[in-house]
Amino acid sequence: MPMKLTLRVWRQAGPNADGAFREYQANDVSPDMSFLEMLDVVNEQLTAKGEVPIAFDHDCREGICGMCGLMINGSAHGPMPATTTCQLHMRSFADGETITIEPWRATAFPVLRDLCVDRSALDRIVQAGGFISVQTGNAPDGNALPVPKQDADAAMDAAACIGCGACVAACPNASASLFTAAKVAHLGFLPQGQPERYRRALKMVAQMDLEHFGGCTLFGECQEACPKEISIDTIGRMNKDYLTGMLFEPAENQKAAGAG
């Protein structure tokens, strides 16, 4: 049964332009379409009318690249739990419904056009310390250092983060704590990540502050919105590593750290 929908879409011509909602009718929407396929159809219709189509970010369309991300009726990635926008299907909506579609809203994520935002701040948080400093070629045998299965599994749970930014968009403070904590936890669970563990937490948290993300006040909206179900427990872990770093790391590493 094809559905009829009304879309209220945020249109903004450029980073410095004023934006506004515009209404579009989407008729003949199949319940088996993905949300982005529904937008594709609307865009084809706009193009046919000579109008500029709605810009939105997307790439893999299988829920892993993290490029797509829309605020749908006020929820990051829409109503389904553990689902990216590209994996959301129109069967999750009712015929006749009005759907409001907005970009991620956060000071640290300026709008580039329509529904596209600039998330490069997340890359800069990783640059601050979200890695293990190992040069290519000097690694020991992969089995030289056993990793308890539960640690490897916990690391993998945190490493599943796709960097989409839904946690920031969902947070009333626009904090990037869940994103940052997921990386701190991933690397911190592994023996290979121990040498830089506390310094990493200090530096990544400091960068998060510099990028104008808000502080975490444990609302927990982030873990609700996270398409990969990253647990808010990782934030507790990050805070612990941060505190340990403030107590025991050398002064030069502490100086770089912000207010947390």
Add this chain to the structure above:
Amino acid sequence: MTLDARIPSGPVAQKWDKHKFEMKLVNPANKRKYHVLVVGSGLAGASAAATMAELGYQVSCFCFQDSPRRAHSIAAQGGINAAKNYQNDGDSIYRLFYDTVKGGDFRAREANVYRLAQISVNIIDQCVAQGVPFAREYGGLLANRSFGGAQVSRTFYARGQTGQQLLLGAYQALEKEVAKGGVKMFARTEMLDLIQVGGRARGIVVRDLVSGKISSHVGDAVILATGGYGNVFYLSTNAKGSNTTAIWRAHKQGALFGNPCFTQIHPTCIPQSGDYQSKLTLMSESLRNDGRVWVPKREGDTRAPHLIPDAERDYYLERKYPSFGNLSPRDIASRAAKEACDSGRGVGPGGLGVYLDFRDAINRLGRDKIAERYGNLFEMYQRITDEDPYQVPMRIYPAVHYTMGGLWVDYNLMSTIPGLHVLGEANFSDHGANRLGASALMQGLADGYFIIPYTIGHYLAGTKLEPVSADHPDVRAAERAVEERTKRLLSIGGKRSAQSFHRELGRIMWDKCGMARDASGLREALQRIPALREEFWSNLTVPGSGAELNQSLEAAGRVADFLELAELMCTDALHREESCGGHFRTEHQTEDGEARRDDERFAYVAAWGHGGEGKAPVLHKEPLAFENVQLATRSYK
């Protein structure tokens, strides 16, 4: 032109070590004087950029996505092969080499494949050291599984997200170097042409996808790690943005294109559900370890799967290929699915699907064990199809997944344009006519971490490079050409969107140059593609302007290049009068429907040169010699 693959002499097992010693080195203090441009930030590009920066080169890296972490390597699910023999089940470098040459249906270069197998073991070590959370056994050591087409367990994996985790490892190494200043990263930046000065690759013209500004970057060498061109079929498992533009532009400037028709059709994808379909989703073939593939024995049997008793099911892979069964290589499993559907026994809408059934595995191992192995894949399937694979068998159908063809490169991964190197899926080198599962990640990382860091030094140390400034006349000319082309795309003022042309092209390619090909169909495609291209250039509409974020313009430029590449693929498929790997010519099959290779006439790499606008491409041949693995008919029976 004579093609020199520059394969080192000596026994295959010693070639790479010997070559490493013989290659020229760049003095550590001189490395920072060299500037290398890397296009693409997937496994090959990110690992190359990070590693070269670690060595001291100045690197600029470009990707069209908003972050290097999004490159499509991230979507690889199943795993990465390595000849570690941790399982004590008879694996070795030689066996991985042998399997890969055989799996590629004897259309890959032995020396490259051997090197790949050698390096495979270092890749795992490197990734573990970076913190890639590979699956582990309770004793804390790395877990392995067997994977499509292999009889040993040599595949390392991180749940169903191996590509993601390996890419994040490479991405983190890249960001580490960005922080140190060794790499300058340009995201949302698309390469639109190659710049040659004095016959060498010296730069690229790019478009900033946010501001629309077209500009140039110059350096001492250019590396393309821009992935495959499966999106020429419109529907594929590739990301929507994956495109051929970088390699196609380089091809038009003189880089030969190797085996363009070698395409991998992956057997386990979710079938298409409607005309609006924008891409196809892969279900990792690791599912074939426990899932059994079947169709009803009777044509037109529309009963629900659980109502069809075992005796009335045709487990056709187990029947036809008893020793490999459900783990038969991809080309074979795909073709068998097509045959089953062509014989009217397909399931689901339109009869374009076969069952992948976990009933027996769930009974044997329990639901929890299956959930642990494939939980995320089952969820993904349910989300897309609204069906629960724990209860109802999955429906799968083959889809375009990977392109073995790509720019021709020599043993040093350099194309026929001096200074232009090509890594990963973008080159043609290691997989022959069919890629084995879990080998793409291996190749991308081998090229990036362990091969190009050596061979780029050899090129730079052995070449006299004059400085090139951004206002060099050749640079300006390349920039102007890109500006004019962009203007032309915007000014056609027709009626059809780029997407509608892309869809139509995709249908032609899938029907005529897909899983099965024949001369008359290919000839028809070779009539229809130029006609479609002509319509494109006269009836395209691109809303908006060039001086802004304009996704319609991006799409139009990519489709324009696909429309040219498609013709070359069909030309190559028509000329190759044999069946091998993923290239199945219906005229060339055995009585029981298996591929019939012709080693007398076709044991070569078809490397095509661009003939010029409106002119036929020019074929060059690189003969393939098999000195270690004996040419034999592939059999998985």
